Amino acid sequence: MSDKSTPVDVGKVCEASVRIKDFVHRTPVLTCQAIDRLAKRKIYFKAECFQKTGAFKARGACNAVFLEKERNPNSPGIVTHSSGNHAQGVAYAAKCAGLSCSVVIPRDAPKIKCDAIRGYGAELIFCEPSHTSRIDVCAKVASETGKTIIHSSENCDVIAGQGTIALEFLEEVPDLDAILVATSGGSMLAGVALTANAIQPSCQVYAVEPVGKELQKSLEAKERLWTDPPKYLDTVADSIRLQAVVVEPAAGAGVYAAINCLESIVPPPQKVGVILCGGNVDPDALPWST
Incomplete structure (x- = not known):
């Protein structure tokens, strides 16, 4: 069975970085002036859509x-x-x-x-x-x-591997105020959060999810309140229905949040990282293809 017992810390993330470095890409960090103007802040995109297999x-x-x-x-x-x-x-x-x-x-x-x-x-x-x-x-x-x-x-080994995203991100942009993470089962969120907290504690990590998923309620209850997507959860982002350049819809969730959802944070973050988690798109499943 899989190993769930070994605690994950930034040391395990650093070990994972060495272990996998010859088999994964160090993905680029991209910027876009047009999106910066829309968001009214500086946005940095960690392009995991260019990762091996097309996703983080x-x-x-x-x-x-x-x-x-x-x-x-x-x-x-x-x-x-x-x-x-x-x-x-x-x-x-x-x-x-x-x-x-x-x-x-x-x-x-x-x-x-x-x-x-x-x-x-x-x-x-x-x-x-x-x-x-x-x-x-x-x-x-x-x-x-x-x-x-x-x-x-x-x-825990999967979480440590996902944490290498933040390790690379903060090496390239060490003064990020926030990182937005499209969230499904939570391995990327966990890995990025623990790594960011260890390297740059002032950098806040925010989970992004489709409306209706209500991850916050599960976090408050300290248990998963549902396992299958509710019938009312209508989203093309299939990879984040569960607790996804062309990027998959799940990656687009972070872009939307960066542009539209940060003004309520006090103080609003000015340098924001967005993880473009993947680029594996099924063209037949996109809403404008029908």
């Missing part, structure tokens, strides 16, 4: 999979469940590590993501399009094969 998920996946190979040289392989980006990251990492990989994926997942996962040599196992089904089928595969589950967010 390759970072955490590589760290977790490579550590699995180190800890268990005779590992029968990896299994995970994902709507696409984490699956591509794990499939890529498993190929790099020489491990077998099975991916449990909803039967309605975008074809572009399914094709990419297969392209990395992973086995696809389709399930019903619900978070509960994904978990159940993944657990069954792990039990039957002995493969290690690499969860997209509930895995």
Whole structure:
């Protein structure tokens, strides 16, 4: 099973940076004067849309999979469940590590993501399009094969890998006032927050989510209040429905927040980092394609 017990700190993030550096890109930080004018502040974009596999998920996946190979040289392989980006990251990492990989994926997942996962040599196992089904089928595969589950967010090694985004970001722009993080399961949010807090404590980290998801209520209750997207949660950003240059809609959520949602913060941040979390877009799923 995946390692959930080892606490994550900035030291683990630094170790992850060294471990994965030859297998992921150090992505560029981009600026845009037109967006700065709209936002009335300076915006810096960490372009994870240019990352290996097309999304930041390759970072955490590589760290977790490579550590699995180190800890268990005779590992029968990896299994995970994902709507696409984490699956591509794990499939890529498993190929790099020489491990077998099975991916449990909803039967309605975008074809572009399914094709990419297969392209990395992973086995696809389709399930019903619900978070509960994904978990159940993944657990069954792990039990039957002995493969290690690499969860997209509930895995400390994955969180440490995602924290390398903030490590790079703050090396390049050390005086950021805030970083906006599009949030699904929370591994990027956790990794970025703990790293930013260690390196630049004055830099605030904000989670960005679709209206209706209500992550704040789960945080206040200290438990996940739902596992499947509510029926009223209408968003094209499929990768952040759960607790996604062309960027995927989930990355666009951070851009929107940077332009429209920061004036209520006192004092309003003037140098803001936005993580463009990925660029894996299914053209057939975009609202203007129908």
